[in-house]
Amino acid sequence: MTGGEDRGSPKTPRRRGRPARTEAASGPGARERILEAARTEFAERGYDKTTMRGIARAAGVDAALVHHYFGSKDDVFAAAIEVSFEPALAVPAVLGQGPEGIGERLARVFIGVWENPATRGPMLAVLRSALTHEAAAKVLRTFVLRRLLERVAAELDVPDPRFRAELAASHMIGISILRYVVQVEPLASTDPEEIVRMVAPTLQRYLTEE
């Protein structure tokens, strides 16, 4: 891995306004290491017990560098969340393929993100933090959901598109909680395709019907 790849990576474009020279000065990929450490810390300790100092320690950098990149704990959390939600950002693209079958496509992408343990863990951590700490809920609401839902709503041709997008999101979030967290049966062990089959018409109605 080279530092140059990290800084200008087209995979994770960042426009934070932080000078690139600082990242170079503190070693290649320091920012990414901090974010990775932050995700782990928030997931394992929860929002409350995670500290800037603890994130710095886990990332092997000075605490001042974490402050330099992110300012506050809320800012690190928002950036860590953003990374966690990157898979979900596929959703607007999926919706952009047109109204036919939109419900099924959305259900399949969403279930896919949750079926993949690599993406499920971080999303669970976000959900848990948001449910237990108002600061984390605010970050989820203002940084992530707003942007994601706005992009989904922009693809819809229905009255109250944001409200419709939220109804669809609420159903998928509730399924995630009962299936992956509370693990109620039979939902927890139902074949994902059966869930898609049942849920798709609901999402289709919310996203396309008057």
Add this chain to the structure above:
Amino acid sequence: MTGGEDRGSPKTPRRRGRPARTEAASGPGARERILEAARTEFAERGYDKTTMRGIARAAGVDAALVHHYFGSKDDVFAAAIEVSFEPALAVPAVLGQGPEGIGERLARVFIGVWENPATRGPMLAVLRSALTHEAAAKVLRTFVLRRLLERVAAELDVPDPRFRAELAASHMIGISILRYVVQVEPLASTDPEEIVRMVAPTLQRYLTEE
């Protein structure tokens, strides 16, 4: 308030098999006071930080009495949850009125429980604990949801009634989380009747259609 009312209260019938004389010996309503204190402690401190000793202190009783009534922290949590979910136990009765309009009735009862701050707080506390602690999730899954969902499923005439009941529950739980916890707009300030109107056909389909 008189002790006699508390013990034999028809509002909250209990069949725990604990001898009534013990309750009398430790003061009228001690068990109810302990449960009330437990609900507050779990809600304020979360599952992890709540202790038997802390519950006893808040209830103004000896810790040994809490152990006597409930055995373990999980047992107190289950009993506290049970009380919190009493409003939700209206659901099977509502469903029992027949398939026509079942979706709308269910949506209205559920939203009603969450719109009422007195019942919303305890249910939120349960959800938060279940999302952050496996022990609490297990209690929710095995004690409460199983019984509630079984009763709902028993009223349904569809294939996989438990799965259907869980799909309906997942939607309502997801709406609760986005509306009352994360508070995304416009969902958070939408008129409850508008939510009922949109959600009712979804629940109707899950609970009555093949």
